[in-house]
Amino acid sequence: xxxxxELTELVTDCLEGHLSLWDRVRFHLHIGMCRDCRAFLxxxxxTIQTIGKMPADPIPPDVRDELLERFRNWKPD
Amino acid sequence: xxxxDDIPGRGAALAPSGVGDARARPxxxxxxxxxxxxxxxxxxxxxxAAFAGLIEEHHGRLVRLARSFVKDQxxxxxxxxxxxxxxxxxxxxxxxxxxxxxxxxxxxxxxxxTRGVREARSVRFSSLGDPExxxxxxxxxxxxxxxxxxxxxxxxxxxxTPEAVLLRGEARQRLEQAIEELPPRQRMxxxxxxxxxVPAEEVCNILEIAETNQRVMLHRARxxxxxxxxxxxxxx
Numbered sequence: 275x276x277x278x279x280e281l282t283e284l285v286t287d288c289l290e291g292h293l294s295l296w297d298r299v300r301f302h303l304h305i306g307m308c309r310d311c312r313a314f315l316x317x318x319x320x321t322i323q324t325i326g327k328m329p330a331d332p333i334p335p336d337v338r339d340e341l342l343e344r345f346r347n348w349k350p351d
Numbered sequence: 352x353x354x355x356d357d358i359p360g361r362g363a364a365l366a367p368s369g370v371g372d373a374r375a376r377p378x379x380x381x382x383x384x385x386x387x388x389x390x391x392x393x394x395x396x397x398x399x400a401a402f403a404g405l406i407e408e409h410h411g412r413l414v415r416l417a418r419s420f421v422k423d424q425x426x427x428x429x430x431x432x433x434x435x436x437x438x439x440x441x442x443x444x445x446x447x448x449x450x451x452x453x454x455x456x457x458x459x460x461x462x463x464x465t466r467g468v469r470e471a472r473s474v475r476f477s478s479l480g481d482p483e484x485x486x487x488x489x490x491x492x493x494x495x496x497x498x499x500x501x502x503x504x505x506x507x508x509x510x511x512t513p514e515a516v517l518l519r520g521e522a523r524q525r526l527e528q529a530i531e532e533l534p535p536r537q538r539m540x541x542x543x544x545x546x547x548x549v550p551a552e553e554v555c556n557i558l559e560i561a562e563t564n565q566r567v568m569l570h571r572a573r574x575x576x577x578x579x580x581x582x583x584x585x586x587x
Contacts (some may be wrong), residue, residue, distance in 0.1 A: 277499025282489040286570035290551065310504035314490075317505055321577040324513040325530075325545045328523060330411030337428070338406060341435055345402045350395045350443045 383447030
């Protein structure tokens with residue numbers, strides 16, 4: 275039987291599809307029975323999704339102008 | 352060096368760094384999309400609006416990625432500007448074997464590595480393959496009982512969508528700070544995988560690391576961010 279502690283270390287391998295068949299069975303059996311680990315997995319997924327939605331800073335206007343100027347003078351070959 | 356679209360170098364300032372494509376393998380999972388190809392056609396035709404759209408979408412993201420390679424913001428900006436010049440120089444030879452975004456990231460990483468070597472003050476790439484440190488546990492061990500079961504289990508978060516989390520007070524700043532504090536290699540992997548959505552295989556190619564190391568670093572980075580977010584949401 276997988277412990278909760280072990281599950282928290284296998285979670286990335288699981289989400290990345292890299293668990294062996296046996297570990298996958300143990301992982302899912304545990305998740306099926308353990309509410310706390312279901313919560314952990316839910317929070318982990320939400321963390322990853324949130325990271326993916328973090329906006330980046332906009333391009334500074336002077337940098338934008340300079341790059342556009344360069345583009346105007348650029349000749350693809 | 353088998354892939355002519357790996358390195359955009361032309362001209363002395365943009366000479367290929369010689370790293371970056373040693374392990375390049377043909378990849379079909381991440382090939383350029385129809386939109387990528389249409390955009391490239393517009394760029395090659397000199398469409399300024401297309402270029403403006405491209406730099407507006409990616410500049411800030413590239414700076415964020417560059418920050419994991421170089422120590423200060425100003426150097427990161429410079430690396431990104433060099434990257435855009437590299438993109439323009441190489442566009443004519445882009446073959447679309449990877450997504451346009453991935454190709455741009457690869458140029459950035461090569462520029463950043465060259466810069467790092469030159470300035471000898473950023474990440475040492477010779478050790479890029481080694482996972483960092485001994486590896487903190489994903490969850491504070493004191494939260495488990497003697498049999499490895501939760502003693503202090505995760506509490507219910509009020510928010511259940513990423514949008515709701517990001518709207519909450521300082522959640523975004525806390526996550527950004529946690530990313531900033533990650534060891535450089537974990538940060539590179541996290542930014543490429545989870546912020547930019549680059550597939551694992553491409554991240555291994557770009558950073559020249561083994562798949563297993565990539566996963567170890569991703570696990571540690573995600574765990575650190577998970578802990579930071581949990582700490583914040585529970586103190587709210």
